[in-house]
Amino acid sequence: MSLTAHLAIAPVVIPALAAPIALLVMRRRRHLGIGLSFASCALMLVAALVLLNASADGTIRTYELGDWPAPFGIVLVVDRLSAIMLTLAASLSLIAMIHAVLTRADRKGWHFHPLFQFQMLGLNGAFLTGDLFNLFVFFEVLLIASYGLMLHGQGPVRLKAGVQYVIVNIVGSSLFLIALGLLYALTGTLNMADMGLRVAEIGPDDQGLLRVAALLLVSVFALKAAVVPLHLWLPRTYAVTTPAVAALFAIMTKVGVYSIIRVVPQVFGDGAGAAAWAPAPYLLPAAIITTIVGFAGVFVARTLSEQAAYAIIGSTGTLLIAVAGWQVETLTAALYYLVHSTLAGAALFLVADVVARRRASFGNSASPGPAFAQRQLAGLLFMAAAIAATGLPPLSGFIGKLLILESVAGLPGWGWSWAAILASTLIGVIGFARTGSVIFWKDADHKNAEHKDAGHQDAGHNDAGHRDEAEPVIALRRDMIAPVIAIALLTALSVGAGWATAYAGEAAAQILDNNATVRAVLGEG
Amino acid sequence: MAIPLTLYTLVSLPFVVALLIAVSGTHQRSLHAGLAAAGSAIGFALIVSVAGRVTGGEILAVTTPWVPAIGLDISLMIDPLGLMFAGLILGIGLLVMIFSHFYLGKGEATARFYASLMLFQGAMLGIVISGNVLMLLIFWELTSLSSFLLIGFWQHKAEARQGARMALAITGGGGLVLIAGMLLLGITAGSFDLLTILQSGDVIQASPLYPVILVLILIGCFTKSAQFPFHFWLPHAMAAPTPVSAYLHSATMVKAGVFLLARLWPVLSGTDLYTIIVTSVGLITMTFGAWVALFRHDLKSILAYSTISQLGLLVMLLGFSIKMAAVAAVFHIINHAAFKAALFMSAGIVDHETGTRDIRRLGGLAKVMPVTAIIVTLAAAAMAGLPPLGGFISKEMMLDETLEVGLFGLPWLVPVIATIAATLSVGYSLRLAVHLFFGSARDPEPYARAHDPGFGMWASPALLVIIAVLLGFAPMLLAGPLVVSVASAVIGGEAPEPGLALWHGVNLALGMSLFAVAIGVLLLWRHGPLLRWYEAMRHLDAKSLFQSTLTSADTVVRKLIVATHSPSLQRMLLATFAVIVLLIIEGALTGGGSFTGTRAGLAASPVAIGAWLLLIAATGAVIYAERQRFIALIYISVIGLIIALAFVHLSAPDLALTQISVEVVTILLLLLALNLMPKKPPVLSSAPQRWRDALLAITGGLGVGGAAWAMLTRNPNDPISSYHLAKSYSGGGGTNVVNVTLVDFRAFDTLGEIIVLGIAGLAIFALLDTTSRGAAGARLRSWQEDMPHSPERHPVMFVMSTRILLPLVLAAGIYIFLRGHNEPGGGFIAALVVAIAFLLQYLASGFDWTDARRRVGEHFMIAFGVLVAMATGLGSLVFGANFLASAFDYYTLPLVGEFELATALLFDIGVFAVVFGAVMMALQQLSHIAQRAARAHAAQLDADGEEGSP
Amino acid sequence: MIEYAVIFGFVCLTLALALNLWRLLKGPSIGDRIVALDTMVINAIATIVLIGIAQASDTFFEAALLLAMVGFIGTVAYCKFMLRGDIIE
Amino acid sequence: MRRVIPHPGLSVLLVIFWLLMANSLSFGGLLIGIIIGIVLPIFTAPFWPGRPNVRHRAGFVYLAIVLWDIVTANFEVAAIILFKRNRHLKPAWLVIPIELTSPEAITVLAGTISLTPGTVSSDVSSCGNYLLVHALDSPEPEADIARIKTRYEARLKKVFA
Amino acid sequence: MTLEFLVASAIGVLTAGGIYMILRGRTFQVVLGLTLFSYAVNLFLFASGRLTVNRPPIWSKTVTEYADPLPQALVLTAIVITFGMTAFAVVLALRSFLETGSDQVDGDIAPCDANAKNTKAER
Amino acid sequence: MTALPLIAEIVTSLMIIIGAGFALIGSWGLVRLPTLMERLHGPTKATTLGLGGMLIGSMLYFQLFEGRWSAHELLITLFLFITAPISANMIAKVHLHDLRDRRVPITKGPAGAPPKAPGESDWATYEAPHPKSAARTSEE
C-alpha cells in the first residue's frame, strides 16, 4: 500500500505529532517549536490541497482505521465536502498562526502552539470522520483546545467569558451524548452511512424516539453553530479572545454547520421516516432570525471585535438560510459562502487587532482617538474586511450572497430569506461604516484624548504586569500581513468563483447522493 | 485594437491607475494628477476610437464566463447609450482630474483622492458598459463605496463623515434593493445577460412578479439619482471636495439611476404602473428640488438641489414612456452634464478664491472675476433654459412632451407642474449668476480677496460652457447623430427624428417657456421677501430625520441586543434547555409510536431498589444542601458510589473501575478548588427563579428519563457490537471486549480521548501558572483562611500508612494495566490508580516533600504518551496496514509458558502516560496555590530588587 | 442454602446502606457525615463481593479491591479539608 | 544483595501481593512478581526515607495476636451495639504513654488499636509520646491502657527493634 | 419494579438535579450540576446497550450471551472526556474567582457596556 | 452441588451471614450510638469482621463451589487493615478539632472532652508536632 493511500489520515497525524513535539521542544528551543508549528500548518495545507484535488473527480475515499471494516470500526471519509473543509481549516490556521507569531500573541501565555495544533487536530478529525461517536470525540478535542486558546493571555474579562463558554459547551456535549445514545439504541450502529441505511428500517413504534434523537442531535450542532436562540455564548467569547485565536475560531461555528450538512442528509434524509429532514421546518426561521440578530449586533456593537463576533453569527445565519433549502443549488451556495464567511470573519478579527494594537488604551472601540500609525492602510484593510463580511462587491461575499439569493428563490419562505439577507447587509454596512468612520476618520478632541480611563481598555488586553504588556509602539506593518493574506484569499475566492462554485456544486451533489457514500463506505453490497 | 481588448482595457484601466496612484507614494501630487488625467484621457481616446462603429449601429460586446452557477459573466457591451455615458464619464473625468490638480491644496492626500476618484471612474464605467446585469450590480455597489470614500475625503469634518455615511446608507441600501429587483428580473427573463433581458420585455411585463421587479428596480434607481423621497443624501454629499461634487454628484454617479431607467426602458416602461410611478416621482422631485434650490445660500447646496431637480426632470421624461420624451431625456443628459459640471467647478473656483460659498456674502464679483463670471452666467443660462443655449432646446422638448401625458386622468397636471418647476429653475439659475456677480459686494472681505484663478483652473469649466453654448447653436451637428443613436438604444428600436433646433415656431411649449422666464425673473426681483417667507415656514429637515431615525433605531436595537445578549450564562442555559425540552416534546408527539416498548424487563433485586433509593435521596440532598458546598460534595460522592455499584450490577466491570477512580480524583479536585472559594455563598436567585428552574429541570428530567425508559424497553436493533464480541479474541487478541474496543476496534476514539485529557492538563497548567500575578496574586496573598485550622499538617498515621501503600497500589496499578486486555482494567484505569498512589503522597506528606521526589515532568508524560500512541498507530503503516492496525501473537518461553504480546499494549502505554500526566498535572497545579503564589511573588520581588541594584 | 444466605446478605447490606444514608443526611456534624460515607464505602465493597458470590463471578473483584484501595481517600480528603482547608499543602 | 533488595520484607510482601492479585500460581506470574518485588522498592525508596527494619518472626506473632483479637473483640462490640443502652455505656478517653520512637511503630500500634474494635486511636501528642484513644465502653480505663501497653506495645518494640 | 424503571427514573432524577444545579448561577454549584448531569448522561449512554445482569463482556468460549460492550466502551470514553472537561471547568471556576473576586457566572461587566460609556453614537 | 459436603455449604453460608450481619450491626451502631466518637466504632465492625466474613465466604465459595483456588480476597482485607485506621484517625481528629477550635455546637459525648496530653505537649490536632518528635514527618 503506497503512502498516498494513507493521505486521508495525514490531516490528523500531522498536528497530532506536531503538538507533542512542540510541547517538548518549546521550553528550550522556542524558535524550533514555532517553526514546527508553522511546518505543521503548511503540511496540513498541502495534504488538504492534495485531497481536494484527489476528490475533484468524485471519488469518495475511505480509510478504515485499524483495518476494521466499516461499520464495525471507525472509518474516515474523504469526499469533496471534507476536502473543502480541510483546506479551509488549514488555510485559516496558517493565517492565524502567522498573525499570532508576528504579533507575539503566542507568547502571552503557555502552550499556545501545542494547543493550536491540537485545535487543528480536532477540526480535521471532525471533518474527516464517518463515525458519529468519533465526531463527538473530535468535537471534544477541538473544544478543549479552544478553551485553552480562548483563555490564552487571560485577564478578568476573558476568564469570566471563558467560564460561560466552557459550561455551555459542556452542556452541549452532554446533549450530544444523549442523542448518540438514542441513535445507537435505535439503530445499533455508529457509522453514519450505516445509520442512514438503518433508520429506514425502523418500525412505526420507534418513530417518536427517532425524531427526538434527530432534533436533539441537530440542536447540539445548532448550539455549536450559534443559531438563535442558542447563540448567546458567542458574542462575548469571541470578542474578548486573543484576535489570532478568534480568527481561527471563525471556523468553529462552521463546524456546527458542517455537521448539520453532513449528518442531516446522510442520516435523516428521505428514508428516515418521522425523522426525515426533521430539523428542516425550524432551520429556516432560525437561520433568518440569526441573520438579522447577527447583523443587528454589528449595527449596535461598539468595538470592532464585537462587531466581528456578531458578524460571525450573522454570516452563520445567512449560511444556514441556504443550507435549509437542502437542494444542490442551495448547498452549493452554502458551501461557497461557508468558505467565504469563515475567511471574512477571520479577516475582521485580525483587522480589529491591527487597530487595537495601534490605539493603545482606545483599543478597537469605536471612540475617536488620536491619529495612529498606518491609519490609512489599516482603514483600507478594515474596509476590505467589512466589505467581505457584509457581502458587498467586489469580494466573494457578494457572489456568495448572489448564489444564496438565486438558489433559494422560489423555495418556501424565500421572500423572508431575501428580505433578511438584503436587510442584514444594509444594517451591517451602516454599522461598519459608523465604527470605521469614527476609528479611521475622526480625531479625538482634546477632552477625549486625555480621557483614557481603564474601562476603556480593550478587554482582550492583559492586565498590568504581564510580561509582554509593554510592547513598543508599533512601527512595523508585520501585523498587517495576516489580514492581507486573508483578504487576498477572499479576492482569490472571488476571482476563482467559477471554479469554486463548480467544485462546491459537485460537493453539494455528492452530499445529497447518499448511495454514493454508502457504496464507498460499506462496499458494493 | 481588437474589440475585446479595447473593452477590457477600458474597464480595467481606471482600476490599474488607481492602484498605481495608491502605491506611488504620498508626496507625488503632480504624478497623481498626471496619472489620473492620463488614465482618463486614454480611456476617452478609446471611447472615441470606437464611437464611429457604435453610432453606426454596431454593438461591441465581449463575454468571458466567470461564475456560471449564477449566470454571472464578465460581459462588457458598448451600445450608443453606454458610449454616451462612457464618453461623459471619461471626458468630464479628464476635465475634473485637471481641475482637481489646481483646486487641491498642497497638504491634501492626493494619492487617496485620485485613487478613489479613479476607482469611482472604473466603477461608473463598469455600470454603463456591463453586458450582464449582475456585473452591473457589482459596479453599482462599487460606485456607492467609492462615493463613500470621496465624500468622506476630508475625514476630520463631521459633516463629511456624516454625509459619507448617509450617502452610503441610501445609495448602498438602494443598491441592495436593486439586487433583489435585478435578480428577479434575470430569473424571470431566464438570463442575466443584458441583451437577452432587453429582448424579454414581454415576458417580464407579463410576469406576476413584474410589479415587484419594477418597484425594486425603481427604488434602486431613485436612491442613486436622488429622487424624492430619497433625495436628501445628495446635498449632504456636498461635503466632498468640489471636484468630486462636479464629477460624481452632478455629471456621473447620480445619473446612474437615470442610466438604468434608460437602459431598462424597453423592458420596464410602457405600463401604467411604470408611468404613474416614474412620472410622478420625477415631477415631484423636479419641482421640489427647484423650489428648495431657490432658497439655499451655499453655492454647492444650490447646485445640489438644482441637480436633484434636473434629475427629476430626466426621470420624469423617461417615465412618460413616450419615445420622443426619451429622446429629450438623452439630449438633456448631455446638456446637464456640460453646464452642471461647469457650474460646480465654478463654485469651486469662487470658494477657492473668495474663501466662502455663502451667496449672501458674495456679490459684484464680475468686476474682479470676469472670466468666472462669464462661465457661470452662460452655464446658469443653460440651466435656466434660456436661448440660445442647449438647455433651452431640451427644456422646450420637455415641456412639449408634458402635453402628451395625462397623469391620474388629468391632462393638465403634468404640464402645469412642469411649468412651475421650469419657473423655479429660471429663478434659482438667475439668482446664482446675478447674486454672485452683479450688484454690489455684500461682504467686503471675500470681495477683497477675489480674483480670477489661473488658466489651469478655469480651462475645464470654460470648455464645458463652450460645449453647452455650442449645443444650442449647432445641436444637430454636434449631438444629433449621437442623440438619435442613443435614443434608439434606449427605446430598443428606431428613435423618432429629434429635430434639435432653437426655433420650433410658436407653440404651447414656447408659451410655457416664456411664462417660466417671466415669472422666474419676477422671483429673482422679489427674492428677499420670498426668502423671509420661506424661512418663516417650518421645514422638515430630512437629514435630521434620517439621523434621528438612525439614532433611535440604534438606541432601540442596542437596548434589545444588550438586554438579550448581556453575557448571562443562566440565560444561555435556560435557552438551551428550553429549546431541548421543547424539541423532545415536539419529536415525541410528532414522531408517534408508543412510550413503552415490548422488551421484557429485568426484575429488580432488593439491593438494587435500596441503591436506587439511596441515589434518589442523595440527589435530593445535593439540591437541598446546594449552597453548603462541602456537604453537597459529600452527597455527590455517595451518588458516584451508587453509580459504580450500578455498573457492577449491570455487567460493566470496566466502567465500575473507571467510575471509582475518576470519582476519587474528581473529589480531590473539587476540594482543592473549594478551599479558596466561598464555602457557603449567599442566596442568589429569588424564589420565582428557583421555581422556574425547578420546573424546567423537572421537565428536562422527565424528558430524558422518559427517553431512557422508551429506549430501555425496546429491543436492540442488531447492534454492530456482535461483531466486536465475535472478533475480540480472534481478531483483537483479548477477551475483555471493552478494552479491545478501546485499544483496537475504536482506538481512534481513544486516541482522541487521551488527547482531550492531555489538552486539559496543558490548558489547566496554562491557566494556573499565572495565578501568582495580577489580581489573582494579590487576592491570594491577602487571602484569609475562612475556617479555623488545625496546626498539624501531616498526621503521622496518615503519612506512614501512605508510605506502605505506595508500592502496593503501584503494584496493583501495574497488574490492572497488564491484564486489561483480557480482564477488566487497562491503561486508563491503571493510570488513575498509579496517579492516586502518588496523589496520596501529596495528600499525606505535602506538596513540597512529594514534588521534590517526582522524577518525570507532567508535560513530558503527556507529550510522550501522545507520541507513543501515535507511533503505535503509525507503526502499522510500516507493515502495510492502516493507521492504528493492531498485531498480536502468542509466544512460549520455557518455564514461563505461553504469553501474548500485542501492539495494543504499546498503545495502552501511551494511554497510561497521557492520563497519568494529565491527572497529575491538574491536581498538582491546583494544590498549594496560595503558598506557591506567595513564594512566586517573593521570588519576583527578589529578582526585581537585584535588577534594580547595580 | 447459599442462595438464602446471599439473599439474607443482600437484605442486611441494603438495610445497612439505608442506615448509613440516614446518618449521612442527619449529621449533625460534618464528622458524622464523613463516617457515614466511609461506612457506606465499606458496605459497598461488601455488596460487590456478595454480587460476585451471587453471580459466581470474580469479574468484579477488581472493583472491590479498587474501592478498598482508594475509597478511603475521599474520607481522608474530606477530613483534611475540615482540618486544614488545603488538602495538599 | 542488599543493594538489589534493600528491603526483603517489602519485596516478599510485593511478590505475595502479586500472586494474590493474579489469583493463581504460575511461573510466569512469579517471575513478574519477583521483578516487581525488586523494582518497586527501589523505585519508591525516595518516598519512604528511613525504612525501618522489621523482625519478621516477631511480626508474624504480633499479626496472629491482632487477628485473634479482632475476631473476639468484634463480638464484644457487636453485643454492646445490640444490647447495651446508651446510658449504660461508659465511653472514655484513654491517654496511653508510648515508648515506641519510630513513626512507623507508632502507626502500627495506633492502627492495631483502631482495628481491634472498641478502641479508636484519635491522636498523637505533639511530642509523640502519648496516644489519645477513644474507648467505646471502658469502665476501667487504667486496665485497658495497661492491656494495650503489654499486649501490643511491648510486642511491637520487639518487632521494630 | 423492573431494573429498567430504576435506571430510567434514576437518569431522570439525576438530569433534573443536574439541570437545576447548573442553573444556580455560581460556578461551584454549576460544576456540581455538571457532575450530576454527566452521571445521568453516562448512564443514558450506557443504557443504550440495554440492561444486562451477570453477563460482563469478557469473552469466553463457553459463554454466548454478553452485555453490549460497545456502549460500555463509549461510556468509558465519555467518562474520561467528562473528567477532563470537569477538571478544566473546576480550575477555570477557581481561576476566575481569584481574578475577579466573584464566583457568580453572570453579572460581570460586558465589554459591550464597558466601552459604551466612552462611545456615543456619533452625531 | 449435591455432591458437595453439606458442611462446606453451611460454613460458607455462615460466613456470608456473619459478614452481612456484622455490616448491619456496624451500621446500626452508626445510627444509634450517641455521638460521633462512639459512632466511629461502628464502621470498624463492618470493616473488620463484617467484610472479613464476606471475603472468607467468597474464598470458600470459589474454592468449594467453583473449584477455583481464590485468595485475592485477602488483598481487600490487607488494604482495609491499612486504610481503616487512617480514616478513623482522621475523623477523630475532625471531631477533636470541632470540639476545641471550631466552636461549632457539638456534644462532647459521654466521654466528655479529651484530657490534655500530659507534660508540655498537646495533641497534634491542637499543636503542631515538635521538631524532633516521632509525630513529625515530611517536613523539609
Ligand code: NA
Ligand atoms: Na473509545
Ligand code: NA
Ligand atoms: Na475506611
